[in-house]
Amino acid sequence: MRVVVSIGGSVLAPDLDPDRVEAHASVLDGLVADGHEVAAVVGGGSVARRFIGTARNLGATEYDLDAVGIAVTRLNARLLITALERSATPQPAESHEAARASLRRGEVAVMGGTVPGHTTDAVSALLAEMVEADLLVYATSVPGVYSADPEEHDGAQRYDTLTASELVDVISEIETAAGSKAPVDLLATKIIERSGLRAVVLDGTEPRRIAEAVAGDDVAGTEVLPHE
Ligand code: UTP
Numbered sequence: 001m002r003v004v005v006s007i008g009g010s011v012l013a014p015d016l017d018p019d020r021v022e023a024h025a026s027v028l029d030g031l032v033a034d035g036h037e038v039a040a041v042v043g044g045g046s047v048a049r050r051f052i053g054t055a056r057n058l059g060a061t062e063y064d065l066d067a068v069g070i071a072v073t074r075l076n077a078r079l080l081i082t083a084l085e086r087s088a089t090p091q092p093a094e095s096h097e098a099a100r101a102s103l104r105r106g107e108v109a110v111m112g113g114t115v116p117g118h119t120t121d122a123v124s125a126l127l128a129e130m131v132e133a134d135l136l137v138y139a140t141s142v143p144g145v146y147s148a149d150p151e152e153h154d155g156a157q158r159y160d161t162l163t164a165s166e167l168v169d170v171i172s173e174i175e176t177a178a179g180s181k182a183p184v185d186l187l188a189t190k191i192i193e194r195s196g197l198r199a200v201v202l203d204g205t206e207p208r209r210i211a212e213a214v215a216g217d218d219v220a221g222t223e224v225l226p227h228e
Contacts, residue, residue, distance in 0.1 A: 001134040002037040002103070003214055006124035009045020009076050010141050011204040016047070018083075024139075025083035027207040031214055032086045032108060039099055039109040039131065041124040042080055042092075048072035066116030073112025073120055081110050096123075096130050103131055121184050125191035128199075136197050137213055139204020140183045144222035145170060149180040161223045164193035196226040 005028065012024055031038050048069045055068045077092035086108060093099035093111040102109035114123055121138070128136040145167065146156040162170065168189045174182040183201050192199050200213045202221030213219045 001214065002039075002131060003031060003135050003137065004039045004041065004124055004128040004131070004133045005137045005139060005210055006041045006120060007043065007080070007139045007204060008120075008141060009043035009048055009073065011139050012042055012045065013047070013076055013079060014045055016079075021079050021083045024204075024207045024210075025080055025085070027211050028080075028108060029085050030211055036214060037103055037106075039103055039111075039127055039133075040077075040080060041120050041127060042073055042076045042110065042112050043120040044069050044072040044076065044112070047076075063116045066113075070113035070116070075112075077110045077112040084108060084110070096127055099127055100131055118187055119185055121188035122191060125188040125195075125197065125199075128197050129191055129195040134198065135214060136192070136199040137210055138184055138199065138201040139207070139210050140201060141203070141205060142183050143203035143220050144201050145183055148177070149174065149182075152180060158220075159222050161225055163225050164189070164196065167224050168193050192224060197224070198226050199224040 007024060013021055028038050028040060051068050051072055052065045055065055074092045081088045088108040088110055089102040093102060093109050095114060099109035099111050113120055124136060144158045146158050148156040150156040171182045171184060171186050171189045174180045175186050200221050200223050202209050202213055202219050204210060209219050
């Protein structure tokens with residue numbers, strides 16, 4: 001199976017703990033050992049937010065703040081590459097084309113952000129679209145897609161399955177609600193919808209869940225069903 005794994009920065013390296021990075025790398029190594037083609041897209045997490053906060057106070061434009069964020073995602077990608085035992089391309093792919101070329105050489109492709117104006121959620125969806133991935137896994141800090149932000153609303157319900165167009169609607173409602181944080185951003189959901197990607201959103205703070213989802217086990221999370 002060809003798999004794109006999107007690993008949030010807050011899931012991979014919230015406190016720059018090497019054991020946590022190692023745990024993610026070992027799951028990806030295991031997928032490769034099982035014969036899967038693997039690409040990983042890494043987010044920036046709290047480290048990116050801190051850098052962006054400081055740059056904002058220094059008067060940076062939104063474009064330049066995004067450039068700061070991208071730089072941190074690429075640093076996190078380097079941490080993951082360092083921990084990967086198997087044939088990962090030794091530097092983060094800076095474009096989707098470079099990531100696809102890595103996969104074609106039989107290497108694990110690892111990348112962070114690409115250009116200002118979106119997040120690694122969209123980068124992952126675009127990569128999955130481009131390489132015709134069989135599965136796109138979002139390893140986030142929440143166990144799936146909820147009807148509302150579960151940290152803000154006690155009654156929030158997790159969806160076990162959603163069609164891609166239902167996902168677009170749910171995320172668009174969450175993003176419209178002031179202060180709410182969606183587990184996957186709207187642009188990513190639209191890419192998932194237009195390409196009929198099979199995706200799963202799960203709690204990646206336990207990296208083994210990523211392997212379980214690829215193996216087709218019943219994992220707590222939200223499965224996004226491709227359109228018929
Ligand atoms: P993330 O993908 O980690 O953003 O990229 P996020 O969703 O805000 O982070 P989490 O999920 O809450 O941890 C970090 C930042 O880098 C910039 C954006 O500013 C983003 O917020 N970025 C990232 C880009 O501008 N382009 C990219 O392709 C990726």
